[in-house]
Amino acid sequence: MSMPDTPPRPINSALLIPIGIALNLAIGTVVHILKLPIFLDAIGTIIVTLLAGVRAGIITGVLSFVLAGALVNPSYPWFSGTQVVIALFTHTVAKRGGYRRLFPRIAFGLLLGVATGLASAPVIVYLFGGISGSGASLIAAYLIATGKKVLEAVLLSGLAAEPLDKMLQTLLAYALLRGIPADILARFDRTLLERNGLLK
Amino acid sequence: MISSPQVRLISGLLIVSGLLLTRQVLMLSAACVGLIAYLLIAGHFATLRRNLLAIAPIAVILFAVHYLSSYTSTIQSNPPTQTLLRLFGIMLTFSYMATMFLGYDSLDRFVQLGLRGEHLVIAISATSTLPLMQTTAVQIIDARFAAGLVRSRSIFSTATQLPYILRPLLTQALRLAIARSDTWHQRGMMQRLESNLSPVRMEHRLHPVELVAILLPLAWVTLIVGREFL
Numbered sequence: 001m002s003m004p005d006t007p008p009r010p011i012n013s014a015l016l017i018p019i020g021i022a023l024n025l026a027i028g029t030v031v032h033i034l035k036l037p038i039f040l041d042a043i044g045t046i047i048v049t050l051l052a053g054v055r056a057g058i059i060t061g062v063l064s065f066v067l068a069g070a071l072v073n074p075s076y077p078w079f080s081g082t083q084v085v086i087a088l089f090t091h092t093v094a095k096r097g098g099y100r101r102l103f104p105r106i107a108f109g110l111l112l113g114v115a116t117g118l119a120s121a122p123v124i125v126y127l128f129g130g131i132s133g134s135g136a137s138l139i140a141a142y143l144i145a146t147g148k149k150v151l152e153a154v155l156l157s158g159l160a161a162e163p164l165d166k167m168l169q170t171l172l173a174y175a176l177l178r179g180i181p182a183d184i185l186a187r188f189d190r191t192l193l194e195r196n197g198l199l200k
Numbered sequence: 201m202i203s204s205p206q207v208r209l210i211s212g213l214l215i216v217s218g219l220l221l222t223r224q225v226l227m228l229s230a231a232c233v234g235l236i237a238y239l240l241i242a243g244h245f246a247t248l249r250r251n252l253l254a255i256a257p258i259a260v261i262l263f264a265v266h267y268l269s270s271y272t273s274t275i276q277s278n279p280p281t282q283t284l285l286r287l288f289g290i291m292l293t294f295s296y297m298a299t300m301f302l303g304y305d306s307l308d309r310f311v312q313l314g315l316r317g318e319h320l321v322i323a324i325s326a327t328s329t330l331p332l333m334q335t336t337a338v339q340i341i342d343a344r345f346a347a348g349l350v351r352s353r354s355i356f357s358t359a360t361q362l363p364y365i366l367r368p369l370l371t372q373a374l375r376l377a378i379a380r381s382d383t384w385h386q387r388g389m390m391q392r393l394e395s396n397l398s399p400v401r402m403e404h405r406l407h408p409v410e411l412v413a414i415l416l417p418l419a420w421v422t423l424i425v426g427r428e429f430l
Contacts, residue, residue, distance in 0.1 A: 012384065014318045015377040018325035022333040023370065027362065047370070063326055071330075073254045074294035127293060129286035131265070133258045141261045145268035172366075179367045184374050187381075 011187045013052040020044030020060035025068055039134065039165050041068075042086045042116075046173040049090045050099075050196045051188050057087030075132055078123050085119045086112065086166075099174065100197035109170035113163030117155065120162070124154045136161040205313050207410040208300050214417035215296045219289055222424045225281060228288035231420055235295035247298045254294060259287055329373070336372055340365050 021044060028041025044064060049057025061083025069077035093099060093108045124132050124140070130150040131137045136157050143153035177198055185193060193199040215231065222228060239248045266283045310323045341361055344350045349364075351357055 011374075011378050012318075012381045014321045015325065015381050015384075016374075017322050018329035019333075019370070019373045019377055021326045022330045022373070023366075025330055026333060026337065027366075059322065063322070067326055067330075069297050072250075074251055074297045075254060075290075077297055078293070128258070128290055129262065129282075131258050131261045133254060133261075137258075137261060141265045144265045172363075176366055176370050180371055180374065184371065184378065187378050 013056045016048055016052050017056055017060045017063070020048035020056075021064040021067060023047065024060070024064035025072065028068065028072075039136075039161075040169055040172075042083060042166070043169050043173050043176070045083055045086050046090050046169060047177060049087045050094055050173070050177060050198065051193075053189075053192065054087055054091035057091060058084050061087050073133070075128070078127055079120055081123070082116050082119045085115055089115055090170075094196045097195065097197065099170070105170060105174060106167055109167030110163040112170065113166035114159060116166060117158030117162035121151065121154045121158055124158075125151050130154050204407075204410055207406070207413055211413045211417045212296055212300050214414075214421050215292065218417065218421040218424050219292055221421070221428055223285065224424075224427065225284045225288060227420070227424055227427070228285065228292060231417075232288050232291045232295065234416060234420075235292065235299060238299065239295065244298070251291070251294045251298055255287070255291055258290060262286060332376075333369060333373055337365050337369055340368055 023044030024041050025044075027043055028039060041064075042061065045057055045061035048060040062080045065076045065080045065083055069075075089108075089112050093112075098108050099105050124130060124137075130140055130144055130153060139157035139160055140153045143156055144150060148156070185199060190199060215235075218227070218231065236248065239245075239251075262283050266280070310320055313323075315323050341350060341353075341358060344361060344364065345353070350361055
């Protein structure tokens, strides 16, 4: 007698969020230590948003930065708002099928960088006086030293580093998700995955 | 140690208000000394070390910027004071952030914060998944090193292994999460967690240390308001 063919039970998002947090922290910390002019600290947020929706994505982003503040560097929690922007942007674009093809994915990755650059700038200017200690701060420092105003320098350095960084993160997140075996993807919301271009 | 989340929040809000109101190096440095003293007395040396390591590159860059801009700028200003003001401000925000989240890594503390059910699981898992994934990442690097695919164990060499580590790391973590999700569902873990959670004894009376933690920032903000506006 064969067992009835029941669909697999969806994974509890409470168990997916910590994975996203760990990904954000692990990759982001290595990049921060190496002082590279990129961040790579939102791959977990993008992955969780695409797999489990915007609410899980926002929780992942905010919690990972709060935790990073306690474990890695106290400057992280002040940029929690940027993580909210990343989750909201990723969700909005994915909902309209913007990530299904490679070129729109690159374009929206660059656009995400512009959005996060604008979201981070007020925190860097008003809280850190223009220098937050990341690799991009070196660009801002150079611009300030050459006579640019702090806000202008931070915006320019953000717009120089963030689009490339976010495009890389979006592409990396997709490459990672595409490499996940089908039996694991089957445990997530099929409609969401099809809409996000992860299942055909 | 200050255990009440409400006390931490109130003193934190007072510190942030003072930080936004003052333009005086003396007031900011006094608050910094106070917070650093608290971290030292409470024995949080690792947190203090992390804060100093985080602020050191910022300090170097800020002083370098002001040193260089003093040659290019024609505006008469006081760069060292401005830089010190910024540095003490950053140090204060870092120390405040550190004290806000100190010790929030156990079940009791999370329950005390009011987390229940799914949110409690997320908070506990968030603090426990990272070491687990770090161990797996080390195992993957070890395996690649043994296979002769990694030349050395330097940080740069490890960083180049990132793309090869991430995919198996994510797949393994997702498999583990699925296995956990199934086990939890079968054993009704969420319901058990809700029903068997021992109530945490809530202290309604303010501890003397907590009273000081509110009164000191309050006095500091009052002094700032007095000096800046009256």
